Amino acid sequence: MATSMATAKESVQFHDIPEAGIDRALSLAYLVFHETPEDEKRKHHHDLLRDCTRVGAYENGELVGFVAAFPFTLSVPGGELPCPCLTFVSVAPTHRRRGVLSGMLAELFARATADGSPIAALWASEDAIYGRFGFGPATHGHTLEIDSRRPLALRITPDDRPLRLVDPSDAPELLAAYYDRTRAERAGRIARSEAWWREEWLVTEDEEDDELSPPRVVVLGDPAGPPAGYAIYRTKTRDDAPGLVRLDDLEADTPAAAATLWRYLASIDLTGQVRAWGRPLDDPLHLFAADRDQVRVTGEFPALWVRLLDVREALESRSWAAPVDVVLDVRDDRLPANEGRHRLTASPAGCTYERTEDPADLTLDVRDLAACYLGGTKTDALVRAGLATEHTAGTATALDAALRTALLPHTVDEF
Numbered sequence: 001m002a003t004s005m006a007t008a009k010e011s012v013q014f015h016d017i018p019e020a021g022i023d024r025a026l027s028l029a030y031l032v033f034h035e036t037p038e039d040e041k042r043k044h045h046h047d048l049l050r051d052c053t054r055v056g057a058y059e060n061g062e063l064v065g066f067v068a069a070f071p072f073t074l075s076v077p078g079g080e081l082p083c084p085c086l087t088f089v090s091v092a093p094t095h096r097r098r099g100v101l102s103g104m105l106a107e108l109f110a111r112a113t114a115d116g117s118p119i120a121a122l123w124a125s126e127d128a129i130y131g132r133f134g135f136g137p138a139t140h141g142h143t144l145e146i147d148s149r150r151p152l153a154l155r156i157t158p159d160d161r162p163l164r165l166v167d168p169s170d171a172p173e174l175l176a177a178y179y180d181r182t183r184a185e186r187a188g189r190i191a192r193s194e195a196w197w198r199e200e201w202l203v204t205e206d207e208e209d210d211e212l213s214p215p216r217v218v219v220l221g222d223p224a225g226p227p228a229g230y231a232i233y234r235t236k237t238r239d240d241a242p243g244l245v246r247l248d249d250l251e252a253d254t255p256a257a258a259a260t261l262w263r264y265l266a267s268i269d270l271t272g273q274v275r276a277w278g279r280p281l282d283d284p285l286h287l288f289a290a291d292r293d294q295v296r297v298t299g300e301f302p303a304l305w306v307r308l309l310d311v312r313e314a315l316e317s318r319s320w321a322a323p324v325d326v327v328l329d330v331r332d333d334r335l336p337a338n339e340g341r342h343r344l345t346a347s348p349a350g351c352t353y354e355r356t357e358d359p360a361d362l363t364l365d366v367r368d369l370a371a372c373y374l375g376g377t378k379t380d381a382l383v384r385a386g387l388a389t390e391h392t393a394g395t396a397t398a399l400d401a402a403l404r405t406a407l408l409p410h411t412v413d414e415f
Helices: 019-032 039-050 100-114 127-133 168-184 194-201 255-265 311-316 366-373 379-384 395-403
Strands: 003-006 011-016 053-059 062-076 079-091 119-123 135-137 140-147 163-166 216-220 229-236 243-252 271-279 295-302 304-308 324-331 340-347 350-355 362-365 388-390
Touching: 011 100, 019 039, 019 053, 019 062, 019 079, 039 194, 053 100, 062 100, 062 119, 079 100, 100 119, 100 127, 119 135, 127 135, 135 366, 163 168, 163 255, 168 194, 168 216, 168 229, 168 243, 216 255, 229 255, 243 255, 304 366, 311 340, 311 350, 311 366, 324 366, 324 395, 340 395, 362 366, 362 379, 362 395, 366 379, 366 395, 379 388, 379 395, 388 395
Parallel strands: 079 119, 243 271, 324 362
Antiparallel strands: 003 011, 011 053, 053 062, 062 079, 119 304, 135 304, 140 271, 140 295, 163 216, 216 229, 229 243, 324 340, 340 350, 362 388
């Protein structure tokens, strides 16, 4: 598939980047992101891109823009959906503000819709850009820090089952089934392939900080049975402060199991701080930590940005917590098929979303509907912020009750 866009001064065409063109695309991406990676990292990126959809923008045969999409599957309330996840979004500095990004995303959206993917997603490095293309922040993360110079104070009794360290090379086989189960309980999480486990989570050297140790994997539970929880972490010695434990991923069946893992991380010898990036906003540690001066939230950020490519298919493919019958007037200037008034009739039994001439109960932009889609943003908050207009009193409250999920959406898989 190929499309073209012409202006008075230039003609840009959009089409596939062949495998032989991956190195050229990476060179463009490194130019844009001011990177000079070593050979090992470049090979890693090359290997990742071989399995991606790759769209290039070409002017007179020269690559001036590049976007790729991982063929991920994303958990949504009640199930999962194919979800191309954008990465390596790059426009040559000589071709900014010429419609190159718009053209590449239009091409990628068309391909994803044709392939039956009603949603797409990305991690936004520049928040202001992607809202214009209909992406909304659907999950958020916290950065937590624990002062571990003294024992972690807890209000609950930790799980007393044994902990054991496992070889990272054995971890994918041991943890994959457990992660898949916990993934289904919380929207916003990608399915991890064995290659993703090994190359993104368990690679020996951290690409952002080579002073960190190799990954350590601690598992809770009897070795003869399935895990009850796990944590992946790295450690670092520091000259000017006690050693650091950086937590990368933690899952647990129960609050007591989580307490055991957090207590372990906070008790590692020769360390005095635990730093956990990207934890869910409803992490139970916030409540069962006895001293909030010891466990502090040091940052919050939007994580996964979702784009509803086919609003009807996306809404009809998720589960609903309560009955709702409202008319939504959705604005979408990038994908006109989503525009206009539709009656949303949903309940735990199912959902329909049909075009209607009835007056709207709520008007909102597709980016804001995307932010609400996984259950992480309240439509009532959008109304109060002036980002959505409630024409019928109580509509936002009813919609929020229907969109509600038991756990907030969350992902820590950055791409």
